[in-house]
Every structure is written in C-alpha cells, then in structure tokens.
Amino acid sequence: MVALVGRPNVGKSTLFNRLVGARSAIVEDLPGTTRDRIYGESEWNGVSFIVIDTGGLEAESTAESRAPRRRLRHQTPLAKDSAGFITEIRNQVEVALEEADVIIFVVDTKDGLTAADEELAQLLRRTKKPVFVAANKAESKERQLNAAEFWALGLGEPIPISAYHGTGVGDLLDEVVKALPPSPPEEEEEEVVGIAIVGRPNVGKSSLLNALIGQDRSIVSEIPGTTRDTVDTALVYDGQKIVLIDTAGIRRRGKVEPGIEKYSVLRSVRAIDRADVVLLVIDATEGVTAQDTHIAGYILERYKGVVVVVNKWDAIEKDSHTMVEYTRKVREELKFMDYVPVLFVSAKTRQRVDKILPTALAVAEERRYRLSTSELNQIIREAYDATRPPSKGGRVLRLYYATQVDVEPPTFVIFVNDPKLVHFSYQRYIENQIRKHHPFLGTPIRIFFRGREKDRKGRR
Numbered sequence: 001m002v003a004l005v006g007r008p009n010v011g012k013s014t015l016f017n018r019l020v021g022a023r024s025a026i027v028e029d030l031p032g033t034t035r036d037r038i039y040g041e042s043e044w045n046g047v048s049f050i051v052i053d054t055g056g057l058e059a060e061s062t063a064e065s066r067a068p069r070r071r072l073r074h075q076t077p078l079a080k081d082s083a084g085f086i087t088e089i090r091n092q093v094e095v096a097l098e099e100a101d102v103i104i105f106v107v108d109t110k111d112g113l114t115a116a117d118e119e120l121a122q123l124l125r126r127t128k129k130p131v132f133v134a135a136n137k138a139e140s141k142e143r144q145l146n147a148a149e150f151w152a153l154g155l156g157e158p159i160p161i162s163a164y165h166g167t168g169v170g171d172l173l174d175e176v177v178k179a180l181p182p183s184p185p186e187e188e189e190e191e192v193v194g195i196a197i198v199g200r201p202n203v204g205k206s207s208l209l210n211a212l213i214g215q216d217r218s219i220v221s222e223i224p225g226t227t228r229d230t231v232d233t234a235l236v237y238d239g240q241k242i243v244l245i246d247t248a249g250i251r252r253r254g255k256v257e258p259g260i261e262k263y264s265v266l267r268s269v270r271a272i273d274r275a276d277v278v279l280l281v282i283d284a285t286e287g288v289t290a291q292d293t294h295i296a297g298y299i300l301e302r303y304k305g306v307v308v309v310v311n312k313w314d315a316i317e318k319d320s321h322t323m324v325e326y327t328r329k330v331r332e333e334l335k336f337m338d339y340v341p342v343l344f345v346s347a348k349t350r351q352r353v354d355k356i357l358p359t360a361l362a363v364a365e366e367r368r369y370r371l372s373t374s375e376l377n378q379i380i381r382e383a384y385d386a387t388r389p390p391s392k393g394g395r396v397l398r399l400y401y402a403t404q405v406d407v408e409p410p411t412f413v414i415f416v417n418d419p420k421l422v423h424f425s426y427q428r429y430i431e432n433q434i435r436k437h438h439p440f441l442g443t444p445i446r447i448f449f450r451g452r453e454k455d456r457k458g459r460r
Contacts, residue, residue: 001050002042002176003100005124007116008056010108011136015163016040016053019173039232044173049180052096097124102179103131104172107150109143109160121153130179133158134172139165192234193364195357196245196271198299199281200291204311207347208281209233209246212356237357245271272298276367276408277305277360277442284312284326284344288333296334303409303444305363306340309356314346339435340442363442367408371438376402380414383433389426397421411446419449 002019004012020040038053097103105124107117124131135147138160150158159175161168197205213233233244272278278299282292299306308330316322323344330342341359345352371379380402389397398417405413414430416422427447434445 001052001100002102002104002180003052003054003096004104004106005054005097005120006056006106006108007114007120010056010106010111011163012056012106013053015104015106015134015136015161015169016051018163018166018169019051044170044177047177047180049177052100054096097127097129100129101181102176103127103129104134104176105131105153105155106134106136106163107153107158108137109135109146110137112146113149113152117150117153121155124155131155132172132175132179134163135160136163138162138168192241192243193277193361194243194245194275195277195279195360195364196247196275196304197279197281198247198272198295200283200289200295203281203283204347205281206246208279208309208311208345208353208356209244211347211350211353212244237361240361242357242361245275247271269298272302272304275304277307277363279307279309279356279360281309281311282330284310284316288330293333296337300337300444303446305360305367305442306337306444307356307359307363307442308334308337308340308342310342310344311347313344314349314351339439359442366439366441366443367410369410369438369440370407371404371410371434373403375437376404376412376434379434379437380430383430387429389421390423392421392423395421397426409444409446410440411448413448413450416449416451419451422449 004016006012016038019042021042040051040053042049042051103124105121107113133150133153133155135150135158138144138147139162144160147158147160159168159172161172163169197209199205213235233246235242235244280292280296280299282288296306296308310326310330316326326344327342331338334340341363343352343355343359345356347353380399384399395418400415400417402412402414405411412434427449431445431447434440
C-alpha cells in the first residue's frame with residue numbers, strides 16, 4: 001500500500017487519479033475536498049500496489065500551519081465547510097499511515113516550504129517507513145528548481161513532478177516500487193460481492209458502514225453531505241469476500257449544486273452500477289420519500305439486488321404493531337419492489353445491524369440462482385393453463401418454450417408466436433408465477449419474449 005499525504009490543496013487527489021488511471025477522487029481547487037481515505041489499484045513496471053488518497057492534513061498548531069516560512073505567492077484558505085472536520089481527517093490520515101508500506105509526501109512548489117510541511121514531516125519521520133517527497137506543480141524550470149528547498153524536511157531528495165501533466169511521475173514511481181515489500185504469492189481469484197450503501201443525504205449511511213465493520217471507516221457528522229467520494233471497504237464475512245461501498249447522499253436533481261456535489265452524486269450512481277447488491281437506506285423518522293422512490297427506481301433499472309434498510313429505528317415510538325404497519329407502508333410506497341427484504345435497524349445502537357450482511361449475501365446468492373429448463377417450462381405451462389392471455393385483434397398469444405439464459409440478474413427468454421401480443425400485465429403475471437416457485441429474494445429478473453424462427457418467416 002502507498003499512502004498519499006500532505007496539507008490541503010497540494011494536488012494529492014490529482015496524483016491519485018493519475019496513478020489509478022481514473023477520476024476516482026474528486027479534484028477541485030478548493031482545499032479540504034477529500035475527507036475520507038480513498039483506495040485505488042495501480043501498477044508500475046509490473047509491480048501492482050494499492051494507492052490511498054487522504055484528506056489534507058492540517059498541522060496541530062493551526063496558527064503555525066497557516067503561517068508560511070516565507071510569504072506565499074498564492075495562499076488558499078481551507079474550505080469553510082471542512083473546518084469542522086480537521087480532527088476527523090487527521091484520524092483518517094493516521095489510519096492510512098498505519099496501513100501503508102510506503103508514503104508519498106506531496107508538497108507544493110508553487111507555495112514553497114511552509115511551517116505545516118515541516119510539522120507534517122516530523123510526524124512522517126516517526127513512522128519509520130519509506131517516505132518520498134513529491135514536489136508537485138513543478139511545471140516550469142523555476143518551480144523545478146524551487147523543489148530543492150524541500151531538502152530541509154530531512155526526508156531525502158525531493159522529486160519534482162506535475163501530477164496534472166504527468167511530468168516526473170514515472171521517476172517518482174521508479175523509487176516507490178523499489179521500496180515496496182515483495183508481493184505475496186498470487187492466490188486464486190475469489191468471488192467478491194460488491195455492496196453499495198445508498199440513500200438521501202443524512203439518513204445514516206456512513207454511520208451504518210461504521211457499525212457494519214466496527215470501526216470509524218467514514219467520517220460521521222450530523223451535517224448532510226459529509227461523504228463526498230465513494231469509499232470502498234474490503235472485508236471477509238463468514239468466508240465471503242465483500243466490498244462495502246459508502247456513497248454520498250443522492251439529492252433530487254433540482255437540489256444538486258454544481259461542482260463538487262454534482263460529481264459526488266454521479267459517483268454514487270456509478271457505485272450502484274458496480275455493486276451486486278444495494279442497501280437502500282431510509283430514515284425511519286421521515287418514512288419513504290419521493291426521492292427514496294426515485295433512487296429505488298434507478299436501482300431497479302440497473303437490475304441490482306436490493307435490501308431496504310430502515311435506519312434510526314431507535315428514534316421511533318413503538319408498540320407490538322409498529323413494525324408490521326411500517327413494513328406495509330414501505331411496501332405500499334415501493335410497490336414495484338415487493339420482493340425486496342425490509343430490515344429495521346439502528347446504526348447508533350447497533351440494533352439488528354448484524355442482520356444486514358447475511359441478508360445482502362442471501363440476495364447476492366439469489367442473483368446467481370439458475371432454474372432448470374424443465375422446472376421453468378413446467379412453471380410456464382401451469383401459468384398459461386391457469387390464466388390464458390387476452391386476445392389482441394382476434395389473435396391469441398401462445399407460449400411455446402422457456403429457458404434461463406443468464407444470471408446476475410436472472411434472465412429468461414420465452415418463445416411465443418408473436419411478441420407484440422404480450423401485454424405488460426401478462427408479463428407481470430408470468431414474473432409473479434416464477435417468483436411463486438422461487439422467490440428470487442431482493443432480485444429483479446428480466447423476461448424477454450421472442451418469436452420462433454418459423455413464425456417470423458411466416459409473417460414475412
């Protein structure tokens with residue numbers, strides 16, 4: 001593991017994106033944009049490693065950290081909304097330093113050496129790990145020469161780079177891979193289940209992630225919108241490898257502000273795309289909102305497994321009928337997802353949090369389930385005999401043969417005399433009959449109707 005550390009706005013996220021080959025971390029000119037630690041995979045000269053992007057680390061002495069050793073030509077203040085997260089960011093960085101085998105200390109040749117850089121250098125020297133000083137923003141000859149002043153940090157020769165243009169990054173990586181420990185022998189690739197945690201802002205997604213893994217993996221705050229990047233956490237549960245993906249809150253389109261928040265929402269949407277199962281988190285104190293329904297619809301469009309997690313259940317006054325009534329309301333609002341399990345939890349008190357991962361893994365297993373062809377055709381025949389489809393223009397739909405052609409999601413093809421005769425309501429009826437025999441818990445299924453070859457030729 002290689003950790004990128006440094007004070008705010010020195011270009012750590014730009015370097016991270018260049019190393020992993022994707023715009024995984026949000027990059028803005030505003031300091032304090034990255035708060036949680038972000039992981040990505042990189043490779044150089046045949047050596048693979050994990051890169052950890054971290055939030056900008058402020059010095060312990062705020063007064064000293066804001067006062068440069070010499071007057072800065074460009075001094076950018078820390079983002080106002082990040083000012084309250086300095087302690088939390090520092091905790092995230094310290095965890096990254098513990099995990100890392102090699103550290104890249106990113107400094108800014110445009111600003112020059114600051115008191116904050118010197119204080120962070122003292123912290124890094126105590127780690128006893130290889131540290132490389134990446135003197136960033138060295139796009140000109142003058143700034144490349146300015147890199148020499150970072151010798152004063154006592155961490156070895158500064159390497160001038162431009163993370164934005166890529167200049168010097170190869171020289172930096174040459175040194176980094178030499179310092180990495182030997183790679184462990186490659187294990188046989190195992191199946192990994194991706195589980196994304198999504199929902200509106202401030203419904204408790206990050207608190208839920210921390211409750212699931214038992215440590216403060218993401219920064220938790222009462223301020224909506226604290227999580228900006230998607231954050232991946234790898235773990236093993238009951239022998240199964242899992243990647244938990246925490247995401248930023250998804251607001252209504254008209255409420256999304258341009259810039260950082262817009263990028264955060266886009267990354268949350270992409271997190272759904274790369275997940276196997278999505279935990280749709282709902283605030284129990286607010287119930288199912290129109291935006292919850294909108295997010296559920298997007299998950300359904302992507303045919304992902306779903307578990308509805310009603311959080312903050314501890315804040316609800318309850319009697320013996322509360323959970324039954326609340327479940328009825330949730331299913332009524334999400335009527336197009338009646339096959340989805342609903343869990344009532346409290347990330348704050350850990351109530352029923354232990355049910356989430358087993359349920360999500362059960363849904364992931366359902367996504368991989370395959371009905372035998374004989375069993376499927378028996379279901380279809382019985383369904384057709386029990387309820388014949390209505391005629392259309394004097395013609396009647398006939399079902400000939402069915403097969404399951406794919407999993408993740410389960411996908412069925414039914415051969416008929418004319419696909420145009422299939423009414424939406426009859427397709428829903430067929431789906432319900434399949435689910436009666438095998439529920440496909442939390443899993444959308446796809447059904448395609450195709451005309452047989454001879455029928456198509458006859459029509460031509």
